[in-house]
Amino acid sequence: MRAHPVFGDSLIAGLLFLADLSAFAGRAPVSGGVLFLVGLLLVVPVAFRRKYPLGSSYVILFGAFLQLMTHGGMNDGIPARAGDFALAVALYTIVAYVDRQQGLVYTMALFVGTFIWAIWRIAEPASAVILTFLVAVIFGFSWALGEFVGARRAYHSELEQRLKLLETERDQQARIAVGEERSRIARELHDVVAHAVSVMVVQADGAGYAIRTKPELAEAAVKTISDTGRQALTELRRLLGVLRSEDQSGTQWAPQPDARELDNLAENCRAAGLPVRLEITGDVEHLPAGLGLGVYRIVQEALTNTLKHAGTGANAVVKVLRTDEKVVIEVTDNGFGTPHDLVAVSGGNGLIGMRERAGVLGGTLEAGPNPGGGWRVRAVLPLTAS
Incomplete structure (x- = not known):
């Protein structure tokens, strides 16, 4: 109707x-x-x-x-x-x-x-008065009903406009968060590639000095340049997939963390009051620089969300598994504080950042309530970017 x-x-x-x-x-x-x-x-x-x-x-x-x-x-x-x-x-x-x-x-x-x-x-005057009064009542009721329905229609229209405005603001905030996270990822990958290129320049200079007097050192330097160049190409492919926005912030000179810093990260969380059990299976010390950084950031953000939302008395378990083809990250907690699904529905910046980072590295990320209670974050990152 x-x-x-x-x-x-x-x-x-x-x-x-x-x-x-x-x-x-x-x-x-x-x-x-x-x-x-x-x-x-x-x-x-x-x-x-x-x-x-x-x-x-x-x-x-x-x-x-x-x-x-x-x-x-x-x-x-x-x-x-x-x-x-x-x-x-x-x-x-x-x-x-x-x-x-x-x-x-x-x-x-x-x-x-x-x-x-x-x-x-x-x-007849009496009939005229009675009929006029009856007609006036009917028209008065029609006016009152029209006022009521018109007010409700105006209220619903204004409410719909406000909802559309809120949806627009939410989408804009999500796009801003995605842009900021991509810019951050681009800076970090830029640092990784810049490090690789610096190593290649230094090794090339050394090979140039030693090529006549110590050929074996020059050969080792050239091999290092080859390995570093391949790794840098991999990172460049990932970097080109990021839509880097204009960023006026200063250059970050501090070394970027990697998977080897997970022990320190877990220790910092314990000092903040969150018991963390860290389980690492496989060699994560020799991951590509960009991948190692992604593993560290995903675990860091997941533990940060646990600190914010899990409530007092919560525990967290971090599992990192490396196979020949991929790295699997799983962070779970048994918290009962602020419902994490509200964060998921609203599109919190932390979840947006983790998904963007996993996507840049060619992987996937899942976040949601744990069947046994609490919250679960699971990421699968390939060792070789597609």
């Missing part, structure tokens, strides 16, 4: 038309054609009242004026027709769907028509 208002209003118009057929049983001084025409003018516009509120309302008013001029008195046997209720429907429509000013104009027209009808067509 809401999707197709004309259909619902057509049902109302049909009911009014069926009820209005009783007018043909009265002793009208006009032909049946005039009765039928007035009925059409009163009833048919009701079907289009929400699509064309002003136009349909004034067509109904014209039909009522034609009825006033031709028939509608006590002597006719039909002082009022069922189709005349369309006037109340039209008044409600203008108040609810247009504005009060147009509603006042329409009400004045109804008042003038009702006054003429009571004076001219109703002969």
Whole structure:
């Protein structure tokens, strides 16, 4: 009915038309054609009242004026027709769907028509007073109902606009968070690649000095350059996948952490009051620089979320498994504090950062409630970027 208002209003118009057929049983001084025409003018516009509120309302008013001029008195046997209720429907429509000013104009027209009808067509004063009062009550109810529905429509419209504005702000904040995290990742990968290039330059200079006097040292230097160059190419491929935004912050000179710093990270969390059990399987000390940094950052952010949201008395378990093809990271806690799913639904910056970092490294990340209680973060990072 809401999707197709004309259909619902057509049902109302049909009911009014069926009820209005009783007018043909009265002793009208006009032909049946005039009765039928007035009925059409009163009833048919009701079907289009929400699509064309002003136009349909004034067509109904014209039909009522034609009825006033031709028939509608006590002597006719039909002082009022069922189709005349369309006037109340039209008044409600203008108040609810247009504005009060147009509603006042329409009400004045109804008042003038009702006054003429009571004076001219109703002969008995007592009947005129009673019928006028009854008509005034009906029109007053229509105005009040229109005010109520119009206020609700305005409230819902404003609420929808506010919700759209909040959604827009949320999306903008998410995009800002993604941009900041990508910029941070780009800086870190830049440091990794810059380190590799620096090593290559130093080794190339050394090879140039030793190529004639100590060929074996030059050969070792060239081999180091080759290995470092391959690693740098891998990091460059990852770097090119990041849309780096303009960043005016200063250069970071501190060495970037890697997976070898996980023990220190766990110790810092224990000092902050979060018991952490660290389980490392496989060799994580010789991971590529960018991958090692990603492992460290994901674990760091997951433990930070545990500190923020798990509540007092929570424990965390960090498992890092390296295989021949990938590194699997799993961080779980048994917290019962602030529901983590609220953070997930709202798109917290921490989760956004972890997902972006895993995506840059060619991996995947899952975060959600742990079946046994608490929260679980699991990331799978390939050793070779796709």
